[in-house]
Amino acid sequence: MNDLKLKLKEQLIEQLNLEDFTVKDIADDLPLFGDGLGLDSIDALEIIVMLDKKFNIKISNPEDGAKIFQSVNTIAEYIENNKS
Amino acid sequence: MAFIHKYSTISKGNTFNQGIIDCCINSKIATDITHPDYKDVIAGINLRRMSVIVKMGLANTIKCSSKNKIDAIVVATGLASLHNSELFLSALLDPRQHILSPTPFVNSVHNTISGEIALHTQNKGYNITYSQGSLSFEGALLDSILLTKEGKNVIVGGVDEAIPPLDNLSAKIKSKEKLTTGSTFFNVSPNKNGSLAEIVNCIITKEKKANYYITDNFNSNEDVLISGHSTCNHSKKINTLNYSKFSGIFMSNPAFGLQLAVELLNANITELDGCKLPSKIKRIFIINHASKNDIGIIILRK
Amino acid sequence: MSISITGLGIVSAIGMNLDENLNSLQNLKSGISNIDLINELQENFLGGEIKLTNQELSLIAFGKDQPEVLPRSLLLSLIAAKQAWGENNISPKIKTVIIGATTVGGMDLVEKILEKDVRIQLLAHNPSGIITDYLADYFHLDEFKTTISTACSSAANAIILGSRMIKNGLADRVLVGGGDALTKFTVNGFNSLRIYDTDFCKPFDNNRKGLNLGEAAAYIVLENKKSMAITKNKKVASILGWGNANDAYHQTASSPNGEGAQKAMQLALDEAKLSSKDIDYINAHGTATPNNDLSEGRAIEKLFGQKQLFSSTKAFTGHTLAAAGIIELIYSILSIKNNTIFPTLNHNALMPELKITPVTNIIENITVNTVLSNSFGFGGNNATIIIGK
Secondary structure, three states: OHHHHHHHHHHHHHHOOOOOOOHHHOOOOOOOEOOOOOEOHHHHHHHHHHHHHHHOOOOOOHHHHHHHOOOHHHHHHHHHHHOO | OEEEEEEEEEOEEOHHHHOHHHHHHHOOOOOOEOOOOHHHHOOOHHHHHOOHHHHHHHHHHHHHOOOOOOOEEEEEOOOOOHHHHHHHHHHHHOOOOOOOOOHHHHHHOOOHHHHHHHHHHOOOOEEEEEOOHHHHHHHHHHHHHHHHHOOOOEEEEEEEOOOOOOOOOHHHHOOOOOEOOEEEEEEEEOOOOOOOEEEEEEEEEEHHHHHHHHHHHOOOOOEEEEEOOOOOOOOOOOOEEEOHHHHOEOOOOHHHHHHHHHHHHOOOOOEEOOEEOOOOOOEEEEEEEEEOOEEEEEEEEO | OOOEEEEEEEEEOOEOOHHHHHHHHHOOOOOOEEOOOOOOOOOOOEEEOOOOOHHHHHHHHHOOOOOOOOOHHHHHHHHHHHHHHOOOOOOOOOOEEEEEEOOOOOHHHHOOOOOHHHHHHHHHHOOOOHHHHHHHHHOOOOOOEEEEOOHHHHHHHHHHHHHHHHHOOOOOEEEEEEEEOOOHHHHHHHHHOOOEOOOOOOOOOOOOOOEOEEOEEEEEEEEOHHHHHHHOOOOOEEEEEEEEEEOOOOOOOOOOOOHHHHHHHHHHHHHHOOOHHHOOEEEOOOOOOHHHHHHHHHHHHHHHOOOOOEEOOHHHHOEOHHHHHHHHHHHHHHHHHHOEEOOOOOOOOOOOOOOOOOOOOOEEOOOOOEEEEEEEEOOOEEEEEEEEO
16 A cells, blocks of 8 residues: 555656655645645646556546545545456 | 836846846857746746746746736737647547546647736736737737727737757748747836836838838938848848847747847947947837748837 | 627538528527547547538638648638628728637647657647738738637637727728637547536536537628728627636636626626626627536626526537637627527526526527627636627
8 A cells, every 4th residue: 555655646746747746745644635735626637647547547527536636545545446 | 108117038048137138149149048947936836837938928927027016918929838739739649548638738728828927926907818920929019009008007928939859940930040949028018107118119011011111210320120030121221130149039039129129228339249339229120020021010219 | 989890701510601600590500410520539529510621611712622731720711701801802091900819720730740740840830820821811911910819718809909909090990700620639638628528518507517619710890980981881780898807716717706707797898888787698608617607607697687698609509719709799799680699508407506597598589789798718818798789
């Protein structure tokens, strides 16, 4: 699980071009949207693309993203539960 | 009617901090563009998604802003973000890609620059983008003149980027030089007090009419002509400065020419790049002959 | 200062001229279908496609076969501009300018190229301005010319510039409009944003899922009194007011309360010296995206009250991007001329967030004197135009 979270953080930094961040800066439970990291709706779509390409997870309804993308923890949990 | 109060350029050499005359003409002409450290100029997390042309336009805008409220943002770009257009095209034409990233598409939209400037500066006023190839900036400037007639303070500028392998568009723009990247913005208002120069006129016309106009209006004893193209054909023999020599070639570079003109009107120099200048310059004509038979003419005075 | 509309030209998925468009609107005939002219679209997409190949369009535009390969947006624009320009002539006494609008430009030609370097060269050779360049040459318009590119509000902004140029004495006559063809680029672009509906779009419907794109081009001729005295052209309608304001909320989405939309509409009312009560009908931007319709709906309700008549005609034509502002202005003129309000098609469920309700059945024999038309683009760009008799 920790390997997964590490890979997730690396991919988030790359896909969202978070140049000033290292994996150490993204706590497992840091809120990704709103007051935490401050991501927006376009970032949410990019995370969907990332999950599809790098983790082979498909999210068909972008509205589900609000729940799933709350933090690295919730995304990792979703990946674990939906591995094909 | 339309008065220039501030300007800012990102171009070859350290124009962002030194201006054009100091940087390009007094020093050795740099070969490459010098970007400021955008993190020093633009705060916030959204910098990460901004394309190069957005960063340039926004940095210039921030440098040009004053305590006066800005009522309008007007941007000219000939080609917008070629980089992002090509990124999205590559992805969509690749049969192996079944899901597409939206960011390059959103960043390829031509008014991303003016939109992001408004978003970042929280400006809710008039906002527009002009894209008419090599005459993009003249369209933007004409709108700015109209806006000052309407009593508004305006940020107006031109920005374009070149990406490899773009070079040698000689057939299109009459130059053997490669396309380059650059950005110049101005703070323009109806207020004469404290201004650096006044925009007298901005026209687009055909070559023949342009030549008559220049012949009728230009006075070589007190006016200066700066041109974007080195082999301008004017019936009157006029000593012309070439601004493209310092900016490189990009579609909205008349904006660069305009800043050079503003600097000239406020400098005390009698010679520049081998061209003798009148001891007191009355007006400067900025001639843009980059497009087939079409000529853009901007006239500036102190 | 009077700004008169004296010439109209339009091509869209619901007709290749003004009469055909009117006919479709009156008979509730939508032009949205499966997009089949674009090769290798990876999925099936619905769109307002003009069922004519480029060759067929070229034949209509030039009246004969001609060998030059021209962008589809240019062909559509030329057909519409010729209709609008009609019998007008160049005159040294009439200062005439041309203003175009496009987002796609020559992209349909570029996206056919598989080789990256060639593609980039072609992109650089086909900037947005090529359509206006071509039309300016074609109609011998040798003075001021420009193209506005602000995504979905482009043509509306072009009309606003033309109106301001006439108002301030910089032009007597303006040929103004815009055109955007369907392309893989834009279809995939909006799909990547997950706002492209796989079904027929449902503006202002509670179950709306997104837009269908469309392709179209339209042009109008604006004249002041001095020009009309010489051309003897008849006034079709008048431009009364306009407004442009930025939402400054997000790169693509509109603010939840439609602040920017409200500001643009208020500016237009101020320019026209009208109050909200004076607007008989609003042709909304109404793209059927969850975001736009809520934002715009709230703005309309706040400014105009619950009884305001409004509809979106995008379920007829699809969202025609840069051309939307001008084709919908023309539909607004048809509304005035025919005393009719055209409905919002595909509507079944009201939005619970709004008290106002869109017109969903055609209303005929209703006096329509003044219409407000909205066009809202990416980058928070909000443009509104008000027209009258």
